[in-house]
Amino acid sequence: MREAGIELMKNTKSVRDIDIKDKRVLIRVDFNVPMDEDFDISDDTRIREALPTINYCIDNHAKNIVLVSHLGRPKGRSAEFSLKHVLKRVERLLGRDIAFAETIENVENLQQQNEGSVILLENIRFYEGEEKNDEELSTKLASLCDIYVNDAFGTSHRAHSSTCGIAKYAKERVAGLLLKKEIDSFAKAMANPLKPVLLIVGGSKVSSKLALLHNILNVVDKIIIGGAMSNTFLKARGFDMQKSLVEDDLVGDARKILDKAKEGKVKIYLPVDVVSTDDIKEHRHIKITPAQDIPEGFMAVDMGPATSKLFSEVVRDSQTIIWNGPLGIYEIQAFSRGTFNLAHAVSDTYAFSLIGGGDTADAIDKAGERDNMSFISTGGGASLELLEGKILPAFEVLERK
Known part of the structure; x- marks a missing residue:
């Protein structure tokens, strides 16, 4: 379909x-x-x-x-x-x-x-x-x-x-x-991709990527989940996320996606360690801890070095990479390392890399890797709906060959 x-x-x-x-x-x-x-x-x-x-x-x-x-x-x-x-x-x-x-x-x-x-x-x-x-x-x-x-x-x-x-x-x-050019690039990544196919998904909210995660499981072989949305998945696995941004009403949905992926033999990778802080803007303390041991009163704001290494290895073993959403608060230098390291890892591969617009493109830009990606989409919401498997209204009304 x-x-x-x-x-x-x-x-x-x-x-x-x-x-x-x-x-x-x-x-x-x-x-x-x-x-x-x-x-x-x-x-x-x-x-x-x-x-x-x-x-x-x-x-x-x-x-x-x-x-x-x-x-x-x-x-x-x-x-x-x-x-x-x-x-x-x-x-x-x-x-x-x-x-x-x-x-x-x-x-x-x-x-x-x-x-x-x-x-x-x-x-x-x-x-x-x-x-x-x-x-x-x-x-x-x-x-x-x-x-x-x-x-x-x-x-x-x-x-x-x-x-x-x-x-x-x-x-x-x-x-x-x-x-x-946009639709040809998405077709290359989704209709007839070189395998294994990796989806990297981040951003702040699970709610905005819920349909994507449910609908893309039959296309990809593995998924990296990072950014604030990974907090909800870590909580679904029973971790105490302290003051981290978590969508509590979607913990059940996150658990269903983890179960559905397991049934379909799609491997999901979550952070194993995190960078956490007492305050995002006026931080006095920044700590690196295992994902299940975030200090009381702290919040996860980036992936830790062990996660960065793990995710880089997953990237290296992929032939097609689709990336939608940054994996930390990349706008703040202290919390940008995880996203930037992953951008460097993607640029070092021979995989076809499709970057899904918006904040992701900006993060890739700030990492200095724009020219090393196969294709960066100009549409955030449009690229997300394409990844969800929808036919975009603007295409439906145009003439066919």
Whole structure:
């Protein structure tokens, strides 16, 4: 079933499969990039990943190109979330001027004035109908193009007007080069992977990864569970986790996953020792202890050196590695060693390594290993839903080969 879903998404037509010469092209990109309080972009990866599709359309003589994206979670129009903040970076990376349209009506005027132009529409989430997949907004967007191209993997799990609704009314609807690259990489890791397959899963909450853990047991051979979510699993094994973050209401679910994995002969690895502290921000004491002997009043914040060595050996014996979620509070230097050591271990293998977006990509970046991973996904929530075995809404509405 999972393989069928992946194959269905792989079979989506791409922008390379159609003639775009002299056609109006609308590309749904993902320019939702992190910025500081001065609106300086701290990571422009998502913009860079969109460039091949935009350049392909320019090189193949599209009549004009409209770029549509969201930025953040605005409530109505807000200067803070304006795409004007990313305009200069897009122009610099693309190496050409880009017209900026405040409204959809402005786009229509700019299209009539300038053939061959690239136009960036203001934040699509300024329109109330976007997240409601509003039919009126969808038809307005479709009226701007002859060809709709979805290249925003990071929002492909959302059924919004600019990711799904527009496709109902567009004459042609295809995937961009990034969208194809994403699904091909996930297919390599999940549909026909080299074995053994290892899932590394971390982050703070079991609740956000529960479906993933249940649904991926028939795909992987072994699972490393780290980060705060491993505390819930350790408690399920009877350990006193003291002040560590534990989802008490999910201890039973964690126990079921451990039992289900044992039945399916999937090996689960949990921390054997931990780095613990009395306080995360203002720590006076940091200790390394066995996972079952956390001092009273302390909390686990990272894996210990014995765990780091164990996990590295598990990594070395894997041919396909899927990683979603950091394995400690990597943003704080004192608690980052476990995540960074594992990143180094993954980079040292010849395995195909698929990194599942968001915080994981940031942690890999901080470890200095971005260029040594096989593929880093641009979508956090989208990659998680793919790993859970779901067919993403944005793929369902595109044309098939």
